[in-house]
Every structure is written in C-alpha cells, then in structure tokens.
Amino acid sequence: MPTIKKPNQHFDAVLWTGNGPSSQTITGLNFQPDLVWVKNRSSTRKHNAYDSVRGTSKRLVPDDSAAEDTVAGVTAFNSNGFTVGDEGDVNANTLTFVGWTWKAGGSSTTVNTSGSISSNVSVNATAGFSIVSYTGNSTSGATIGHGLSATPKFVMIKGRSNAYAWIGQHASLGNTGAIFWSTNDAFTVNSVYWNNTSANSSVVTLGNTVSVNESGQTFVAYCWAEVEGFSRFGSYTGNGSTDGPFQYTGFEPRFIMIKRTNASGSWVIFDAARNTNNVTNNTLYPDLVNAEESGVMLIDFVSNGFKLRSSTVNEINASGSTYVYMAFAESPFKYSNAR
Numbered sequence: 439m440p441t442i443k444k445p446n447q448h449f450d451a452v453l454w455t456g457n458g459p460s461s462q463t464i465t466g467l468n469f470q471p472d473l474v475w476v477k478n479r480s481s482t483r484k485h486n487a488y489d490s491v492r493g494t495s496k497r498l499v500p501d502d503s504a505a506e507d508t509v510a511g512v513t514a515f516n517s518n519g520f521t522v523g524d525e526g527d528v529n530a531n532t533l534t535f536v537g538w539t540w541k542a543g544g545s546s547t548t549v550n551t552s553g554s555i556s557s558n559v560s561v562n563a564t565a566g567f568s569i570v571s572y573t574g575n576s577t578s579g580a581t582i583g584h585g586l587s588a589t590p591k592f593v594m595i596k597g598r599s600n601a602y603a604w605i606g607q608h609a610s611l612g613n614t615g616a617i618f619w620s621t622n623d624a625f626t627v628n629s630v631y632w633n634n635t636s637a638n639s640s641v642v643t644l645g646n647t648v649s650v651n652e653s654g655q656t657f658v659a660y661c662w663a664e665v666e667g668f669s670r671f672g673s674y675t676g677n678g679s680t681d682g683p684f685q686y687t688g689f690e691p692r693f694i695m696i697k698r699t700n701a702s703g704s705w706v707i708f709d710a711a712r713n714t715n716n717v718t719n720n721t722l723y724p725d726l727v728n729a730e731e732s733g734v735m736l737i738d739f740v741s742n743g744f745k746l747r748s749s750t751v752n753e754i755n756a757s758g759s760t761y762v763y764m765a766f767a768e769s770p771f772k773y774s775n776a777r
Contacts, residue, residue: 455532490542716739
C-alpha cells in the first residue's frame, strides 16, 4: 500500500496561457504550493523559481547563476494554485507556460539546529521534500539540518545573494563532486562542494566553496528524499537503441528530469501535463532558455516506470553513457493504468 495514494496532493504540473501585462491566478492544484518552477514553452525566456520560504516575487533562475532578484513573477501562493504577475517570463501575453509545483510545509518555517549552521526549514516529511535557508560560514564540514528525518537522495543549493552556479548532490553519484542545474557540465569531482560527505537523515554536509557556503551569504537548498510510490532518484546506462533501458520507479510518472553525467549534456524535462499520451516527446531544458522542442527525444511513461525510445540522442540514451534522474508520480503502481 503506497504511503501517498494521491500524488497530486504533493506534486503537480500545470499549464496556462499568458495574459500580461495583467496578472492571473493559476488554479487546478490540490494543494498550496511552496516551490513553483515556471518555464515559458513557446519562446526563449528564462526558467523562474519561486518558493514560500524566500517569499513571493523573489526569483531565482535555474538556467543562470544570477543572484536572487525581485520581479512580478509568482506574487501569491494560493490554496489551489498560485498567482502570476506581469513578468514576461511567467505571463507574457499569448505565450504558453508550464509550472512544476511541490508542497513543503508552508511559508512558516521552523528553526533547525541539527547542523553546525542553524537553518530555517519548511518540511513535508510525508512527501520527502524540504526547503532550507541558511547563512554560510566558509567552513569545510559545516552542516545544515534539512528536517526530513530521512536521507535526501537529491539536494540542490543556490546562493541567494551571490552569483554562483546551482550545485547538486545526487545519491547515485556519491559525495565526491557535484552536478549543476545552470550548466550542461558533466559530474565534476571536487571535495569543495560536499567535503566528500553524503547527506544523512539529519543534515547536509557542506564544503567551503562560495557556491554552497560563502561566509555571510544567504542560501536556499531544495532537499528531496525518496518516497516509495511517489518519488524516485536513480541512474541508468544508455544503450543507444530505440529499445532503450527501462527504469522501474514503482509508479506512473508525472514528471521526469534526466541528466547525462559522464560527459556534457543538457538536462531534459518530460511531464505528463504537456504530453498526455505516449510517446512522450515534448522537452524543456533546465540549463537553457530554449523553447519547448517536440519529437527529438522520445520516452514512454508506463504504469511502473519509464522506457527510453531514442537511439541517437546523447542527452538521454547514448550508448555506454551514465545518467541520473528524478521522477515524481502521476499514480502509484497499485492504482496506475497504461497510457
């Protein structure tokens, strides 16, 4: 029996068409979101990320290393959705948009003293997601509490007040280096990111690099633990065939993001909001401003995982290349049907 019977009470993807310079309220969610990641589908505009811990209109850009700025982007987190303002990246007139949304613990945060650096956390332990804010101290081996009471499988950190890359730790890659949302770089080995120490059920360990722990600078960390039947953070090796690898997730996916790790290659996002049937082939790229592409990268969402269908695309299925992914459920396998 899955812990989460209705995944759309904790994660979902929604679509809308912009009406700027007006604002509009996006509805249709079954929860009040705490992280909203928006991408324009029909033109080359930036990715935008907003969360309830940093506050409305406080933007970070996944495809860029820029510091946080204030724009009329997501201007409210509502009980069944969110409101977007007149910022073109989220609401340009007649353009189409997708929003990927996660529920944490709301805008009210709890002080967490499990780490050597005190942190403020908004936690949804049921769904394995927390938002963590903290101030760096430039000390190798410093730790921050994440509040999940489970080991995060994927952590992504961004400096709010400095202009350095997004830094990620994925459990399938270990603790000796990092991957980056804002670039297409391969997995980069360097102890300055995580002090060669994996996250555990209480804390994330930091190195002394300015990207995750510059003294006096503020940071946000998004932490995901794996929940059976709801989320999966795994890896696979490509085979360069249209009969590509099958990855068991234990659920029918709603969202999948894939990254090649042994060589450079853009991140790729698929979701069931933009493709309601197989083959799933509408793609967006977290490290690029590119508009949505269709028909280049092919994948099937099935009742218990996903199947690669592209033979010549390095980003998702090059022969012998290694990949990591994060995936969230449309429906647990117990209740899912074929598409």
